[in-house]
Amino acid sequence: MRRVILAVAGTIAGLVALLSFKTHSPVATGALPSAGLPVAGTRSSTPPSSTPASSAAAGPAPARSSSAAPKPPASAANSPAATTKDYTGQAVQTQYGVVQVKVTMKGSTITNVSFVQLTAYDQRSQYINSQAGPMLLQQTLSAQSAQIDGVSGATYTTEGYLQSLQSALDQVGH
Amino acid sequence: MTTVAPARRELAAPPRLRITRGPALAVVIAGGVAAILLWVHDTTYVSGFGGWLTNAGRITGLLAGYLIILLLALMARVPALERGVGTDQLARWHASIGRYTVCLSVAHTLLIIWGYAVTGHTGLVAQTSSLMLSYPDVLMATVALGLLVMIGVVSARAARRRLSYETWHLLHLYTYLAVALAFSHQFATGVDFMHNPPARYLWSAMYPAVGATLVWFRLLQPLVNAARLQLRVVAVQPESKDTVSIWIAGHGLERLAVEPGQFFRWRFLTREHWWAANPYSLSAVPRNDLLRITVKDLGGHSRSLRGLRPGTRVIAEGPYGAFTAAGRRLRKVLLIAGGVGITPIRALFESIPGYPGDVTLLYRASKPADVVFAQELQDIAADRGSRLEFVLGARGRGKRPDPLSAQNLLRTVPDLASHEIYLCGPPGLTDHVRRQLRAAKVPARQVHVESFTF
Numbered sequence: 001m002r003r004v005i006l007a008v009a010g011t012i013a014g015l016v017a018l019l020s021f022k023t024h025s026p027v028a029t030g031a032l033p034s035a036g037l038p039v040a041g042t043r044s045s046t047p048p049s050s051t052p053a054s055s056a057a058a059g060p061a062p063a064r065s066s067s068a069a070p071k072p073p074a075s076a077a078n079s080p081a082a083t084t085k086d087y088t089g090q091a092v093q094t095q096y097g098v099v100q101v102k103v104t105m106k107g108s109t110i111t112n113v114s115f116v117q118l119t120a121y122d123q124r125s126q127y128i129n130s131q132a133g134p135m136l137l138q139q140t141l142s143a144q145s146a147q148i149d150g151v152s153g154a155t156y157t158t159e160g161y162l163q164s165l166q167s168a169l170d171q172v173g174h
Numbered sequence: 175m176t177t178v179a180p181a182r183r184e185l186a187a188p189p190r191l192r193i194t195r196g197p198a199l200a201v202v203i204a205g206g207v208a209a210i211l212l213w214v215h216d217t218t219y220v221s222g223f224g225g226w227l228t229n230a231g232r233i234t235g236l237l238a239g240y241l242i243i244l245l246l247a248l249m250a251r252v253p254a255l256e257r258g259v260g261t262d263q264l265a266r267w268h269a270s271i272g273r274y275t276v277c278l279s280v281a282h283t284l285l286i287i288w289g290y291a292v293t294g295h296t297g298l299v300a301q302t303s304s305l306m307l308s309y310p311d312v313l314m315a316t317v318a319l320g321l322l323v324m325i326g327v328v329s330a331r332a333a334r335r336r337l338s339y340e341t342w343h344l345l346h347l348y349t350y351l352a353v354a355l356a357f358s359h360q361f362a363t364g365v366d367f368m369h370n371p372p373a374r375y376l377w378s379a380m381y382p383a384v385g386a387t388l389v390w391f392r393l394l395q396p397l398v399n400a401a402r403l404q405l406r407v408v409a410v411q412p413e414s415k416d417t418v419s420i421w422i423a424g425h426g427l428e429r430l431a432v433e434p435g436q437f438f439r440w441r442f443l444t445r446e447h448w449w450a451a452n453p454y455s456l457s458a459v460p461r462n463d464l465l466r467i468t469v470k471d472l473g474g475h476s477r478s479l480r481g482l483r484p485g486t487r488v489i490a491e492g493p494y495g496a497f498t499a500a501g502r503r504l505r506k507v508l509l510i511a512g513g514v515g516i517t518p519i520r521a522l523f524e525s526i527p528g529y530p531g532d533v534t535l536l537y538r539a540s541k542p543a544d545v546v547f548a549q550e551l552q553d554i555a556a557d558r559g560s561r562l563e564f565v566l567g568a569r570g571r572g573k574r575p576d577p578l579s580a581q582n583l584l585r586t587v588p589d590l591a592s593h594e595i596y597l598c599g600p601p602g603l604t605d606h607v608r609r610q611l612r613a614a615k616v617p618a619r620q621v622h623v624e625s626f627t628f
Contacts, residue, residue, distance in 0.1 A: 007274060015230045018210065022220040022229070093222055093293045121225060122216050124369035 033130075034114025035137035036104070082107030089168030091117055092160040096125035099160035103140075103168045113140050113165070118157075128154045136161045145169070190431055192258035192500065202244060209240040212373055216366045227289030231282050232365065238278035239360055242322075242353055243380045245272055250387040251494065260496030261437075261453075262625055269329070276326035279319055311359035318356035321348050340450070357381065396441075396491040403427065405488040407442070408464075410480065413546040416471040417514065418480050419457060422488055423464050430493055432460045433500065434521035435596070435624075438492035440467065442482060451491055455518035455624075457547070459525045465490075468546065470514035497596065497624040499526045504594040504620065508587055509535040510578075510607060512599025513544065518624060519598050520547050523554055530559025534587060538565045538578060538603065578606065580613040591616050598624045 084106045091100040097120040104112035118133055120126035132154035139148035146166045150158035213233050220229050248255075248268045255264060291301035306313045328337060328345050337345075360377070361367045367374040403424040411419045439451035457468035471477045497518055507526055511519035516537060523535050535555070539545045545564065555562040563586060565577045576582065584590055595616065597607055604625045611621055 003270075008277075011234075011278075015233055018214070018233060019220050019226050019229055022214070022217055023226075093224060095228070095290060095293050097219070098221055119219055119221060121219050121221065121229070122365045122369075123218060124216075124365060126218060127369075 032115040032118055033134045033137060034112060035134065035141050036112035037109070037141060084111065087168040087171045088116055089164035089166070092163045094156040094160040096156050097121050097129065097160075099157060099164050101161060101164040101168055103165065103172075105172055108172075110141060110144050113137050125157075129157055132157050140165060190257060191254040192496075193252075193254045194258040195263070198255060198259050205240055205244065206237060209236045212236060212366050212370075216370060216373075222293070224289050224291075224293030227285050227292060229289075231285030231289050234278045234285060235282040235360075235364070236366065238275050238282055239356070239377075241271055241275040241278065242349075242356070243384055245275060245349070246353065246388060247384045250384065251391045251491070252387060253391070256492075256494040257433075257496055257498070257500070260624070261494045262623075263496070272329065273326060276322050279322055283316070283319055309359075310362035312363060314355045315359035318352040318354075321352040321355070325349055325352070353381075392491070396489055399430070399491075400489040402429070403490070405465075405490055407482050407484050407486040407488060409484060410482050412480075413468060415543060417468060417546050418471075419466055419468045420479065420482060421464060421466050422490075425463070427460060427465065428462050430460075432456065432465075432493045433498040434459050434525040435498040435518045436493040436495040437518065438465075438467075438490040438494070441489040441491070442479070443487040443489065444482070446478060451489075453494070455495075455521070457517040457520050459521055468514070468517045468520075495624065497598065497622060498522075501622055502526070502594045504592060505532055506589070506593045507533045508590070508593040508595045509533070510538070510595065510597045510599075511535065512538045512597075512603035512607075513540075514546075515597075515599030515603070515624070516546060517598075519596065520551065522596055523551065523560065524558075528558070528560070531561070533558065533560040534593070535560065535562050536565055536578075536583075536586065537563070538599070540566070540568055542566060578603075578610060580610040583607075583610060584614055590614050591620075593620070595621045596624075597621060601625045 084104060087103050087105060089101040089103070091098050098117050100115065100117035102114050102116050103110050104114075114137070115133060118129050120129050132151040135151050136148070136158065139150075140146070146162055146169055148162070150162070210233060213229070213236055217229060217232075220226060245268055248264050248271070251261075259267075287298060287302050287305060290296075290305065291298050294301065296304070306316055325346060325348060328342060361374060367377060403426065405422050405424040407420060408423045409421040411421070413419050434456065437453050437455040439453050441448060441451040454467040454469055456465055458466040469479050471480070495518075499522065505528070507528055509519045509523055509526075519535065519537075523533065526533060535551065537545065537551070545566075548564075551562055554560065567577060587593065590611075591614070593616075595611065597604055597611075599607075604623050608621060608623060612618070
């Protein structure tokens, strides 16, 4: 009986120690991708581009920030009077990590979309995210909505992305 | 008694490879650590309650996957392990690791379902059905889990007493099916193997490696030996009312390198015995052409051996067991036999190296009629200048004194702690004497025990 208790307690203690060790270690993902509409007037010929937003930190990030997105000049939007505003979606947990999206709106146009969080619990998921993340952002900019095809082979990331994006757009009243 | 009489050894066993308890345990533990390191290596981040559950599920799954292969390896009857660790010790490891593996597998299943349900915001029932139906090979693994739990339940001590050895053994064979069914889901769904080719190759290589070891040592080698040795029963001789000795002859037995104190699993090729291989110790020092076993009537298989005819062909699997002179370090030796436990002790009493006065044998039996080999033992004692004590009488209970209590043992053998002790008998007796020896301050490493369990 004593050995049974020892085995159970030892196993649980070992599991907790291992898991908490991994919980404290930060994700070394580097920069999170973001995508924005080209700034009209200056370089109008450039196609929509994906750029790593170096300011976005790994792991949990502040819910709202206005520094990450480049501010398009007034002429770029359909309404000159419209102001630029950030909307941060909810953090969505998937089986393989956490996805949280932030959109920058000017009037009813999505001018920039980026990740606040894009974590992966394992290396493979991290690789998938690094491929699928920029594609999802591009699709969103092109579609100007959450009606996108998603990325095959990254089903979970796509689902989490769409859920977070939709919750951000819901705040705008799209 | 002036001549120095070293051990009589008609069959010198060449030194053979022995893997003892310490190194064996170290390898076992290193494997478990490697499995955990695999998880540490592949996991970058654990997040949230769901993440904790899922990852706890992954770790328990990895450990269960490693241990189940280890369970098979422990039962592969690898000679170096059989000689170094001992068959009964391996069986005890197998039993406790087996129980632990079943628990880990159940924990793995529940944690994964719960973890996925928490992260996916679904119910437990919906998550269970989606796991079983839409994840590759998980349904097969679920069947494997059911089999493992069944095997665990029938192997539990209480249930086993109600089953015959044969039924229990047959149900145990389903372990192989469970291992086969659980094999593929590890690679189809396991994050640690899907995208880590070296880990995948190493992990899957364990299966053919252990499988080949099993087939070789449990199947092919006994058959090869049977063809070479051509063993046959030459005589069946009653030793007491319920004990019988069987003499078995063969060719070139020295190739087996049998050591006194070891046993074989015997398969007598008659219509009613051929399918069962039962363990019986050699009761005499083996000769190049002749072996002797002594069997007590414990019902079933052992009873019907009385009717064996000379000329019956025999297959012997072995030799097994670490109950030999190889583990001995001290000069003085105390042999304690209980009942039919005298069989390997009798072989050791004859052969364990020692000078006159070094070797003592305590032979415990309930009544004089149960004593076997009385004359043989007295002859050996006289020949080698060894001491022989019969301890007769019913088991000490209540007011009746216990002849094998620490006090009485110390009275019979005052310098008990300076003896290497070999103890063989039914489990009740060996457990009892082991406790008494501990009470008498005999270090555990000096005590070698062989008990009749399957």
